[in-house]
Amino acid sequence: MSQSQSQALTAAFDEMGPQGEVRQVYAAIADWLAGTSREELLAKRAEAEWLFRRVGITFAVYGEGGDPERLIPFDIIPRVLGRSEWDRLSAGLTQRVRALNAFLADAYGKQEILKAGIIPTALVTGNEQFRREMQGFSPPGGVFTHIAGIDLVRTGPDAFYVLEDNCRTPSGVSYMLENREAMLRLFPRLLGRHRIQPVNRYPEELLATLRAAAPEGAGADPTVVVLTPGNFNSAYYEHCYLADEMGVEVVEGADLFVEEDVVFMRTTAGPRRVDVIYRRIDDDYLDPRAFRADSMLGVPGLMAAYRAGNVALCNAPGCGIADDKAIYPYVPEMIRFYLGEEPRLSNVPTYLCEREADRAYVLDHLDQLVVKLAQGSGGYGMMIGPHATRAERQDFAARIRTRPADYIAQPTLALSTVPTLVEAGIAPRHVDLRPFVLSTRDEVRIIPGGLTRVALRQGSLVVNSSQGGGTKDTWVLESDPMDGGVAC
16 A cells, blocks of 8 residues: 555544544444354355356446446445534435535526626536526426435545436435445345435335326326336436336337327337436437437437427426536535525535636646546546655646646545445445435435445445445434444
8 A cells, every 4th residue: 555545544534433442323333243253144144245246237348349338336334424424424415415406506697606706607607517408498397407416525534425426317315325225135134233224115206206207197196107218228227126116117219209299108018208307318419400410319300209298308408507516616616606594515516627727726636636637427537646656647748738628626535434244354445425416396205314325445435336336234223322432
């Protein structure tokens, strides 16, 4: 382990507790680990892998030779959050997503936040994700991002930060659900020692959210489908899983057609009208008549049907401007502007490389910063300065000078650690958390917990599944332990 990696682990907040002590939320976990041999834990890990292989939970990794399908590593030691911790997070997430939806409605409507000079107009209307086809249009219910995944990191007992917002097609919720199912099968007694808030109602909540987005006239039982780009997509398993859990059809573009601005699904009993599409296809490929003409994945005429008010798309096209990393620094101001409130969750300090002063600072401190593509995802196009080689830092410096608007930079945070089963035994590993936020016109719903992603390599801060990260079950307790402190 390098010196910087060792320092990162030393400086990180250990969610189980400082060395020699245990926080009360982890007391039963600590007892369980103390009474369970390494051989037993490894046997349970092997059983978990067998369960995931039998179910067929895979994740495709692009850009690799051979078969890119692989299991996402699952760590059997759960992450635990107390009720009060979760309540604070939930309130902050609700506030943030309300503001993001207000921003999207405004950006494609009156653009008041741009006229007020709070966000530079060019940063929004000149963004590659800004869809002019959405200007002047309000989706059914006025909601743009019905399903959001907000990535959080922790640096201390009460210090949570929003790392990024995912407002387009956030993935990972199926792994959250399957992780809990695996834990129930593997460790029923351990779960019985905790009162844990359930996550299994997510498909029911998702279906209710989608139905609430249905156009007027769709009736009490609107037809909902999940639109997938197909089995070569990295999250295809999730598309099928969610459709099955909701009891709706999973379809590809060829299964749908538009006639007189109405969307129909081909069935053995004849065409069936579709009211709501939970789309897992990127904007560019949704409709070859509106976006990329060469798309074979979308549905010709879909945007015309959408703008005519005859079908709902969840999430709405154009949501990408809300999760662009160059827009991210302005979210606290969105909260103040639209809601008249102070942000409950903090952003990570962010430098926009298109700004001359920010760019100069970033270029002078590349060895201390994390540099990201403003429109990147999945851990691609990213450099962690303290862990990068000199050649890698020089490469990113050249990229920033050539296309400064494409990059942002942030301090290297000491992400919190949780106990993780590795080959050498139990060791701390860095984690983040992606809760899933469901929005309708009338309410915001959040399933307690979310997907905990864990960086399995020693000292690594990269948790993305596409970069070798794994996942954990996330437990939110029904109530806090009595004293809320630590046990020796």
